[in-house]
Amino acid sequence: MxxxxxxxxxxxxxxxxxxxxxxxxxxxxxxxxxxxxxxxxxxxxxxxxxxxxxxxxxxxxxxxxxxxxxxxxxxxxxxxxxxxxxxxAYMPEQLSDEELEEIVVQTIEEVQAQSKKDMGKVMSALMPKVKGKAEGSRVNQLVQKNLS
Known part of the structure; x- marks a missing residue:
């Protein structure tokens, strides 16, 4: 619906x-x-x-x-x-930290990111996957953590 x-x-x-x-x-x-x-x-x-x-x-x-x-x-x-x-109540169910971390790691591998310089590539590939299911700030923190 x-x-x-x-x-x-x-x-x-x-x-x-x-x-x-x-x-x-x-x-x-x-x-x-x-x-x-x-x-x-x-x-x-x-x-x-x-x-x-x-x-x-x-x-x-x-x-x-x-x-x-x-x-x-x-x-x-x-x-x-x-x-x-x-x-x-109208938003899709939010991803847990573990699920989000898994998607972040997977996306980093997909775009072959090496350092924080590749943050833009990772975020642009990642955000459509988690749209509405995770806040951008949360995603950003996890990407930074996994790229360092």
Whole structure:
């Protein structure tokens, strides 16, 4: 089932349940997807494009979460954590550290990377494999660790 269809179902359920937080998050995500479709001049987005929008929304909230924690705004921190949990429910299951490490090592061997100079080659070959399943910063750290 497409992510948009799932969002529509969950939006109806959130309305029935009077769950304002979930409803608000779903509406924001749907608006972002609609904006992306307009930007790309398409009627509907592919699943990969939908995942890109979800990942972008998730990243924005995680960045804000970090800022709010530094500013000690616990009221906003808990709200954002709820939003992050709601969005993560629509993302594919994240790779474990072991699975990700295995993919990183395999990709390094595929592109025959020798040193950190080859980081760009490794990352460009690796990111499509783990799109939506692992955060870029996590991938970057593992690549650096395995190239040193």
């Amino acid at each position: 497409a992510i948009v269809e799932l969002l529509n179902q969950d939006m109806k359920q959130a309305m029935k349940d009077k769950d304002k937080v979930t409803l608000g998050v779903i509406r924001m995500v749907k608006a972002s997807m609609q904006n992306e479709a307009i930007k790309l001049q398409k009627d509907t987005l592919s699943e990969e494009q939908e995942l890109n929008v979800l990942a972008k929304e998730l990243k924005q909230r995680k960045d804000s979460l970090h800022e709010f924690k530094e500013a000690e705004r616990e009221d906003l921190v808990s709200k954002l954590e709820d939003e992050i949990n709601i969005i993560q």
